[in-house]
Amino acid sequence: MQSLTPQQAAFIETVTDSDSIALEALAGTGKTFSLQQWGNKSTRPGIATSFSKSTVEELVKKLGTKFPAKTFHAIGFTALKSSGKTIKLDTSKMYNATMALSEQHDIPFELQGEIRSLATIAKVYGIQPDPASPEGISPDTIGIWATLADMYDIEFSDEILSHARNVVNLSNLSFKKDGLIDFDDMLYCSLIYPHHFSKVGIILADEVQDFNLLQHIMLKRSLLPNGRIVAAGDPHQAIYAFRGALGNSYEKLIQTFSMRQLPLTVSFRCPKAVIKVAQEYVPHIEAAPSNPEGSVLYPSTLNLSEIPKTVLCRNNAPLMRLALRLLVSGRTVEIAGRDIGQNLIKLTERITKKNLSSEAFLDRLTQWKGREILKYPRRQHSITEKATVLSHLARAHKDLDAVRKHLGKLYPDPKSKEYRPADVHLSTIHKAKGREWPNVLFLDSHLIGKHAQTEQDAQQDKNLAYVAVTRAQRELTFITSSQIEGLED
Numbered sequence: 001m002q003s004l005t006p007q008q009a010a011f012i013e014t015v016t017d018s019d020s021i022a023l024e025a026l027a028g029t030g031k032t033f034s035l036q037q038w039g040n041k042s043t044r045p046g047i048a049t050s051f052s053k054s055t056v057e058e059l060v061k062k063l064g065t066k067f068p069a070k071t072f073h074a075i076g077f078t079a080l081k082s083s084g085k086t087i088k089l090d091t092s093k094m095y096n097a098t099m100a101l102s103e104q105h106d107i108p109f110e111l112q113g114e115i116r117s118l119a120t121i122a123k124v125y126g127i128q129p130d131p132a133s134p135e136g137i138s139p140d141t142i143g144i145w146a147t148l149a150d151m152y153d154i155e156f157s158d159e160i161l162s163h164a165r166n167v168v169n170l171s172n173l174s175f176k177k178d179g180l181i182d183f184d185d186m187l188y189c190s191l192i193y194p195h196h197f198s199k200v201g202i203i204l205a206d207e208v209q210d211f212n213l214l215q216h217i218m219l220k221r222s223l224l225p226n227g228r229i230v231a232a233g234d235p236h237q238a239i240y241a242f243r244g245a246l247g248n249s250y251e252k253l254i255q256t257f258s259m260r261q262l263p264l265t266v267s268f269r270c271p272k273a274v275i276k277v278a279q280e281y282v283p284h285i286e287a288a289p290s291n292p293e294g295s296v297l298y299p300s301t302l303n304l305s306e307i308p309k310t311v312l313c314r315n316n317a318p319l320m321r322l323a324l325r326l327l328v329s330g331r332t333v334e335i336a337g338r339d340i341g342q343n344l345i346k347l348t349e350r351i352t353k354k355n356l357s358s359e360a361f362l363d364r365l366t367q368w369k370g371r372e373i374l375k376y377p378r379r380q381h382s383i384t385e386k387a388t389v390l391s392h393l394a395r396a397h398k399d400l401d402a403v404r405k406h407l408g409k410l411y412p413d414p415k416s417k418e419y420r421p422a423d424v425h426l427s428t429i430h431k432a433k434g435r436e437w438p439n440v441l442f443l444d445s446h447l448i449g450k451h452a453q454t455e456q457d458a459q460q461d462k463n464l465a466y467v468a469v470t471r472a473q474r475e476l477t478f479i480t481s482s483q484i485e486g487l488e489d
Contacts, residue, residue: 005288008034011262014230015041022208022250022259023232026285027278027470028269028436031232035204036062038230046202047222049075051210051245054434059206067204072215073183075222076190079197080181090180094120097170101163111163114155119167121148123188124244126214129165130172137191137213140165152242153379187214197221201228208233209250210240216252229257236282239430239463247456267470269436270294274469274476281466297477303485304329308477310437311426312468314447314461316340317388318481319426322443323410324396325487326424334412336427341411345404347386355401358394365390381451429468440472444480 004012008030014021015038025031039048039062048059048069059069070078080087090096098116101107107115122129126137127144138144142161149156174180175189190197191214201224205211208231211219219229235250246252254261265284267275271294275287304326313319316335323333335341351368352361369387373380390403397403412419425437448465452458469476481487 004037005030005264005266007262007264007266008037011264012037012041014038014260014262017260018226018228020229020257020259021231022254022261023230023264024234024250024261025232025264026234026267026282027237027466028267029264030268031206031234031264032058032062034264035059035206035230035232039063039067039204042066042202044201046200046204047075048204048206049219050206051212051215052207055207059204063204067202072218073186075197075218076186077181079190079195080186082196082198083194085179087179087181089182090174091182093171093174093180093182093185094167097167097174101166101170105163107163111155111160115160115163115167117152118145118149118154118156118160118164119171120184121152121154121244122164122168123171123184124212124214126188126191126217127168128172128192130169137217153376153382155376187218191217191221195221199224199227201226203227203229205229205231205253206233208253209235209238210245211249211253212244212246216246216249216256219253220256229253229259231257231259236463236466237433239433239460239467241456241460247459267291269473270470271472271474274472277476278466278469281462281469285470292474294472295475297475299477299479299483301483301485302477302479304331304487307331307424307484308439308441308475309424310439310471311424311441311443312429312432312471313426313443314429314464315385315444316428317385317392318444318447319428320389320392320410321481322484322487323424323426324392325484329486331424332422333410333424333426334422335410336425336431338411338413340428341407344386344390344411345407348390348400348404352400355399357399358397358403361400361403362391362394365394429464432471433467436471436473438473439475439477440468441477441479442468445478446480 011023011034046067048063048067049072050056051072053071056069056071063069094116098112102112125148127140129140145161146156175185181189199222203219203223205219231253233250238247238249241247265286266288267285268288270278271292272287273294273296275285277296278285307326311322319335323335326333351364365387369383372383393403393406397406449458449461452461
């Protein structure tokens, strides 16, 4: 068995305590191993949970049957089933509710997507607009809806608000009448309607920096009155506020459950040279004495043949540009994020369903970009990013059908039988979280914080830089697109 650091030993010794514990586990500090050892020593039963399926699957491997691991969605689904209803999964229920309302009120097509988006986000935040129903998690005020619309770049008006409220109510009605739920309802409906949470004495919660408000409340409702939470996370890796995660989730949990705080600061993943860079973002992270020196490189130029197997970047556009140039040079390439690829394909179809020439599509793309920025000025950065990605790809192909086909190849599904790893793996930093590689190239690090509009945005981007740096196990390279030979415009 791996020897314990004093910090790991101090945490594992708390197994006999009654306090709830917050473990600040920095990148590569052996968090999962520590949770495993804690769970092995515990004599009290409990459950383990996290916000993501992949994290829960890892917990299942490490903790076994003593602490059965469940996602929050699984916990919510169980609560809904125990209410006595026949539950049916309908992933299209929000779309169907929007369409039903649109037919009834003749809602213009261009507003339907905005209405559905706002209604969906409202469910993530627990807003219950029907005053006849049990009180929601968040207050149903115009200010709350307007704030959410602003946060998620959704068009907002009195008309959109009224329809979004009705969509949520129609969605809720389909649950009450027919037991229809979507994945958001596994959290939402389990909280705002009569529910039956199984209560346990101990909950091991992992990656708690990424929890949203509904998940915080589900923890409360799943815990016995004398129970304890053992929460592990790294507040400096909180990067999912755009998905509804609380920016201060880790700190809020500490406050809610009066947790005793313990650190894991000794990183075994990153070499000493990389840790020095990471300390610019998180000063108290430290390298294990046995870690190799490693290297951090700042080359003035780099040719395409020298690009390492893993490239990380804040934005998608530089990745697409590099991917296309690498393909021309003869290297195979993949970009992480099949969902991103599918969304880009949907965007091309939104612009036109026809197979236009690249030149004609680029004209349509420019028109679309101009209209979107005019309608949604706060979205200028994200609109420009999508347009830039598609323009890079369109210039490399003769027509739009070829663009769509190539998008599917560049963003493969790693779980498909046909999947084969490429020579170079490119990823946004968001998609790289939880992973590690021997050699990492951090592309265009100057983009970090460039478009931050709020203090929270700036902190999230700082966290992104820390996540990117701490993926490197041996060597970390900083380079800009302008310094890569053959990547010039």
